Amino acid sequence: MQNAKDTFYITLQSRLAALNPARTIVMRGVTRPGTLVDENELPTAFVPMDAFRLQWTKLQVDTASPLPWIAMECSIHYATDGSAGNGGMDRGRLLAAMDAELSAALAQHPRFVPKMNYASTSPVAMSTNVFWADPVFSPATMLDERIARTATVQVFAYQEAGEL
């Protein structure tokens, strides 16, 4: 199922980067697209703003199928303080922009991609596809100058023979 998680992350990251190439973050001194998976990064209390943070939460496996069927829940957290130049008064607009980018990336067709194995330097296409449902957006939360939201997406895949 790690391949499914990696595939969904890489797909979402590339789609979001294509929609808004200017959305980047600096992690460990490297500038990269503004999408990351929390569990793949160093543990830290630092929460990057204006970026999408993926967390894999629920997992369900159905073995009553020719191939085991996996349903995973991906929580996508994002937040903004607004821009300093506008005194943070544009934080609602910036959050709306992130809402739109995430919604467009997930709604883009096709809504399935070949599952890839990224364990080696040259990714290998596997035999089945990863696919996902519509996102569910939670209410925005506000803490001081910060406004944040979480979107939840159900991601599905089949566990192929020999895949761990």
Added chain:
Amino acid sequence: VSTPSTPPIAHRVRAYFAPVNRAAGTPTLFDPAQLGRFPLHIPPAPWIDLGWISKFVRKSGTKVDALRTGAPAAASAQVRSEIEATVSLEFETWGKLQVALASGSQQTNLLTTAAGAAPNGSGGVAAAPVPLLTGTGPASTATTLNVGATAAAVFTVGSLVAVDVDYTGQLGYIGTGVTSAYVQSAQSAAAVANDINYVRRVTLNVGVIAAISGGVLQLAAPLPAGVPTADMQISQLVGFCDREGASFFQEWSALFVLEGVQGDRILYHYPRLQSMQGSAEAIDMVAPPLERIRLAGAFRALPVKDANDGETVLCFRSYLPAPLRDI
């Protein structure tokens, strides 16, 4: 090395329309062996994309009876005593074709009326049509209509236009490209008052003006009937109207595609579908008091002969497996 087959999973159903030649009784046939993998947003000609649909339900009304023999009687063979198939669905968009197909009957264009026209439920007497120019300027195409600078001034971007021939007493099926009405007899012709605009009033050959330049109307999408002929004229319209109780039955060739998430695909091809209910809508409560209104259609399949073996069939269901799957 193949992978075990998995049941198809699809997000939505996409619908496509093609005309039936009503006069000849000839549907448009879709060949899944040649075209089954077409990109969903680029259907092969002459198929027209109707967009996503929901609540797609197929029903087989085919009756299978047992032939019983002996005492006590036991089934010794079976026979199909009746074949029938119906389809119901809801269109996600209110395009001209979707409204016409779901109307259950003939649909009329609400042509812009002449000054002082008496009120009428499907639109009053229409304004004079605008001719297409020939021999002056660029030739009209399926997406450009050359009317000349003077006539172009009466149109605006966003205007709806119907493009078709004049009514001159034709009997039988009328409407260019897609049959849209039937004039039964001379009495019927008299009933339409030999209205020169009658074909344009019922035609499905309509478009939206996206730009106007140099006396040429640029349409947002190609006309269903293709390049207009020199004897066609243009009438502006404001919308569409259908009538409960009208006599005409819409008939179309239908294709429904479910694209599976594993690269598999199911295609349902009904060469002949006729409306089997009056116009109806399905209401979704969005958030009180907002309601979303979808066009609800129900259709009965009519038979065709399969050229491969002469079988009488109502629907072709094709399944294209995902790559490298067990079959």
